[in-house]
Amino acid sequence: MTSPMQIAWDDTVLPFQLDRSDIRGRVARLDGALDNVLKQHAYPPVIEALVAEAAVLTALIGQSVKLRWKLSLQIRGKGPARLIATDYYGPTEEGEPARIRAYASYDxxxxDLDAEPFSQIGEGYFAVMIDQGQDMQPYQGFTPIAGKSLSDCAQTYFAQSEQIPTRFALTFGKNQVPGEAARWRAGGVMLQHMPPVGGAVAAEAGSGEGGLLSHADILGGAEAENWTRANALLDTVEEIELIGPTVAPTDLLVRLFHEEDPRVYDAQVVHFGCSCGPEKVVQAMSIYSAKDIKHMTTDKGVVTADCQFCGKHYEFDPATLGFEATKAPGDAG
Known part of the structure; x- marks a missing residue:
């Protein structure tokens, strides 16, 4: 039987603040959303693990974006795991769910199916992109692949690009309730120190891997003590507390940080959702000439497209595609 607590907190991101430490954070629980992300593809386990980690990172980071904004993570490497891409779509209206999707490209x-998943990325970069909507310039930030996990890469990104000390504690995997099929679950906590007093740090001052910035380069004095104390408390978290489903995020925060005066805000519901559609395919194809479209046309006389995120299959009359299109999409004649 599914408990009411499990129903209440699955697929949510709960923002919080530690008033004593001047630290903010989020607790994420992904159940059906992550299961739906991964069941769109038959990834080998080593790739599933990377996609699962990227998805929970995206949910934790994306919760801060505004209504109708989109946040994307891209991890590109020279190893066999060539690309991990995720999107987080902010709610279209207050009170509505956010949407998340993800996919991977690999050789x-x-x-190496027996290798540690992160090792399959190799040299590359970790990118965060924010689309603020029509007529707004998208934001893009890049840092090199660093550390031993995607969480480490995200922590490096925030230290280097945003100069905000950040910490992630994540866990993910398949969970099976007696009498039910195994399904993916993930959970995590994100901590961020509020922007420190004293302004930006010179980029060349980094003491982290490869000369990149770390929290030690950004914080000092009481701020550094608060950050160290909060991280030591987070170090005591257990995987079952992160992933649930029987430990409520509010109970977890009290257990970990009761001396730091935790304060919670409204939780954000997160669902799996894809933004693909025939009109977006038509728009993407509008840059091609009739000659290009002809090369894309199958023996059956149609142009096909498949969404990399959700696997949805589309077929089009070639005459409706490209900047030399002779028919409007949907025309029967």
Missing amino acids: ADRL
Whole structure:
């Protein structure tokens, strides 16, 4: 039987603040959302693990974006795991769920199925992109792949690009309730120190891997003590507390940070959701000439497209595509 607590907190991100430490954070629980992300594809376990970690990172980071904004993570490497891409769509209206989707591109012939998943990325970069909507310039930030996990990469990104000390504690995997099929679950906590007093740190001052900035380069004095104390408390978290489903995020915060005066805000519901559609395919194809479209046309006389995120299949009359289109989409004649 599914408990009411499990129903209440699955697929949510709960923002909080530690008033004593001047630290903010979020607790994420992904159940059906993550299961739906991964069941769109038959990824090998080593790739599933990377997509799961990227998805929970995206939920934790994305909760801060405004209504109708989109946040994307991209992890590109020279190893067999070539690309991990995720999107978080902010709610269209207050009180509505956010949406998340993800996919991976990999070289199956080079993939080591027995290796630690992060090792399959190799040299590359970790990118955060924010789309603020029509007529707004998108934001893009990049840092090199660093550390031993995608969480480490995200922590490095925030220290280097935003100069905000950040910490993630994540866990994910398949969970099976007696009498039910195994399904993916993930949970995590994100901590961020409020922007420190004293302004920006010179980029060349980094003491982290490869000369990148770390929290030690950004914080000092009481701020550094608060950050160290909060991280030591987070170090005591157990995987079952992160992933649930029987430990409520509010109870977890009290257990970890009761001396830091935790204060919670409204939780954000997160669902799996894809933004693909025939009109977006038509728009993407509008840059091609009739000659290009002809090369894309199958023996059956149609142009096909498949969404990398959700696997949805589309077929089009070639005459409706490209900047030389002779028919409007949907025309029967």
